[in-house]
Amino acid sequence: MSTSVDHREWDYSKSKQRVFNVTSHICTFLFLNVLFTFAVFNAILQWLKSLFVRLNRKETPTDPKSKAELKLIPDLNYYFRLYGLQVNTYDVTTDDGYVLTIQRIIDPQESAEDRAKRLPILCVHGLLQSSGSFCSSGKQSLAYYFHQQGYDVWLGNNRCGFEAKHTFLSPSDHKMWDWDIIDMAQKDLPALIEHVLISCDSQAESVTLVCHSQGTTQGFITLDSDKFGLSSKINCFVALSPAVFGGELLEKRLFIRFIAWMSLKKFFFGINSFIPFAMTMRKYIGTSKAYCQLSYMMFNYLFDWNDTLWDQDLKCRHFLFSPVYVSMKLMAWWLNSKEGFNQSKAILEPKKQWFDSTTPPIFLVIPTQDLLVDGRSLVGHMKSYEPECRYSYIYLENYSHLDVLWSKSVIDDVGVPIINFLESEVYK
Numbered sequence: 001m002s003t004s005v006d007h008r009e010w011d012y013s014k015s016k017q018r019v020f021n022v023t024s025h026i027c028t029f030l031f032l033n034v035l036f037t038f039a040v041f042n043a044i045l046q047w048l049k050s051l052f053v054r055l056n057r058k059e060t061p062t063d064p065k066s067k068a069e070l071k072l073i074p075d076l077n078y079y080f081r082l083y084g085l086q087v088n089t090y091d092v093t094t095d096d097g098y099v100l101t102i103q104r105i106i107d108p109q110e111s112a113e114d115r116a117k118r119l120p121i122l123c124v125h126g127l128l129q130s131s132g133s134f135c136s137s138g139k140q141s142l143a144y145y146f147h148q149q150g151y152d153v154w155l156g157n158n159r160c161g162f163e164a165k166h167t168f169l170s171p172s173d174h175k176m177w178d179w180d181i182i183d184m185a186q187k188d189l190p191a192l193i194e195h196v197l198i199s200c201d202s203q204a205e206s207v208t209l210v211c212h213s214q215g216t217t218q219g220f221i222t223l224d225s226d227k228f229g230l231s232s233k234i235n236c237f238v239a240l241s242p243a244v245f246g247g248e249l250l251e252k253r254l255f256i257r258f259i260a261w262m263s264l265k266k267f268f269f270g271i272n273s274f275i276p277f278a279m280t281m282r283k284y285i286g287t288s289k290a291y292c293q294l295s296y297m298m299f300n301y302l303f304d305w306n307d308t309l310w311d312q313d314l315k316c317r318h319f320l321f322s323p324v325y326v327s328m329k330l331m332a333w334w335l336n337s338k339e340g341f342n343q344s345k346a347i348l349e350p351k352k353q354w355f356d357s358t359t360p361p362i363f364l365v366i367p368t369q370d371l372l373v374d375g376r377s378l379v380g381h382m383k384s385y386e387p388e389c390r391y392s393y394i395y396l397e398n399y400s401h402l403d404v405l406w407s408k409s410v411i412d413d414v415g416v417p418i419i420n421f422l423e424s425e426v427y428k
């Protein structure tokens with residue numbers, strides 16, 4: 001894999017940019033209409049199926065929620081204040097000028113002495129997700145649990161995300177969107193880690209990195225041969241739904257194939273962000289039940305995951321913080337580049353050793369129902385090609401891609417094993 005992105009090709013004349021902007025609006029509009037129609041039919045089928053399933057299923061009761069907790073407010077701080085905590089937000093600027101948002105969970109009552117005892121955990125989200133994905137379930141989330149276990153929890157966001165901010169580029173400038181996963185691994189991840197190490201009160205020299213999906217891809221790209229010199233600053237790498245090998249869905253789902261095919265034809269989705277209309281919707285009607293149902297329907301259809309394991313009271317909270325802005329170039333990297341998941345291939349060269357004894361310990365959390373990425377192949381790779389790397393893994397039966405964050409038993413099934421691994425491998 002190349003270690004830098006070719007930014008030269010991203011030079012389009014003003015007239016070409018205008019043409020792409022107009023055609024992409026029309027094409028995206030048509031695309032969303034067709035997708036919506038299919039998603040509605042799928043939702044009707046799912047509903048009929050669930051009528052039958054519900055008859056045979058006993059709902060496990062969940063914690064009762066207060067009225068305040070059930071409100072839909074697109075602000076993590078609102079929910080954490082209900083528990084006497086605070087979510088502080090900071091800006092971090094990357095080497096190439098992108099302004100990232102990082103958040104930290106703070107107990108305002110805590111003494112400076114106690115705060116200095118907390119060791120840092122940095123969480124990095126998946127594709128189209130944000131920092132919200134680690135804590136939108138409040139008390140039932142991994143971020144909250146890590147904080148309760150005595151860690152200093154930081155929640156990173158990759159470039160553009162909630163709001164595309166740069167030191168001198170503006171979102172309407174196509175140069176703002178000239179990046180893919182290599183930039184995110186090479187620039188965003190080090191900037192986030194550096195910020196945590198400088199700002200944490202414990203004076204730790206390394207962080208525990210907990211990533212989901214595409215966040216794990218950033219981690220794996222970085223740790224492969226310690227490409228960007230970050231290994232010594234990471235004391236443990238926890239990979240939830242690790243995205244190294246592509247899953248079967250990428251070939252099976254017609255719409256994903258279509259996005260893959262069109263991702264290189266600039267007239268269709270344009271050269272800026274991927275379907276910006278979705279974020280406009282979230283901005284204006286993101287706190288309505290209708291938006292939540294619509295988002296769920298689309299994602300359920302596209303990625304085949306469902307809410308069976310989630311706490312229904314919290315379902316709409318997850319969609320307050322997703323989707324977010326990503327570049328079209330990133331989508332093309334994933335679906336139609338030599339390095340990405342084109343034809344379900346792997347993002348690192350298979351049948352080769354990626355890690356050595358200086359690689360931090362790795363903990364893999366593999367949901368076995370995940371059709372988007374193929375975690376079993378990764379475990380197979382670790383067993384066959386990584387004799388020097390300390391690693392462990394768990395398979396979660398019944399779990400799918402997002403259940404590793406949003407299942408109502410995520411603390412018992414995912415949180416506890418992570419903390420156990422940290423205590424046995426890192427903080428012995």
Ligand SMILES: *[C@@H]1O[C@H](CO)[C@@H](O)[C@H](O)[C@H]1NC(C)=O
Binds near residue numbers: 336337338342343
């Ligand atoms: C993606 O896969 C298709 C089908 O095998 C192939 O024709 C195409 O060249 C691949 N694209 C890239 C960029 O590798």
Ligand SMILES: *[C@@H]1O[C@H](CO)[C@@H](O)[C@H](O)[C@H]1NC(C)=O
Binds near residue numbers: 046053308369399400
């Ligand atoms: C939800 O997804 C799981 C696989 O992750 C599947 O076994 C189950 O049947 C699905 N439930 C519904 C109601 O579609």
Ligand SMILES: *[C@@H]1O[C@H](CO)[C@@H](O)[C@H](O)[C@H]1NC(C)=O
Binds near residue numbers: 397
């Ligand atoms: C997975 O689901 C099946 C069917 O609902 C259940 O019998 C089984 O105990 C579940 N497995 C785990 C590990 O929870």
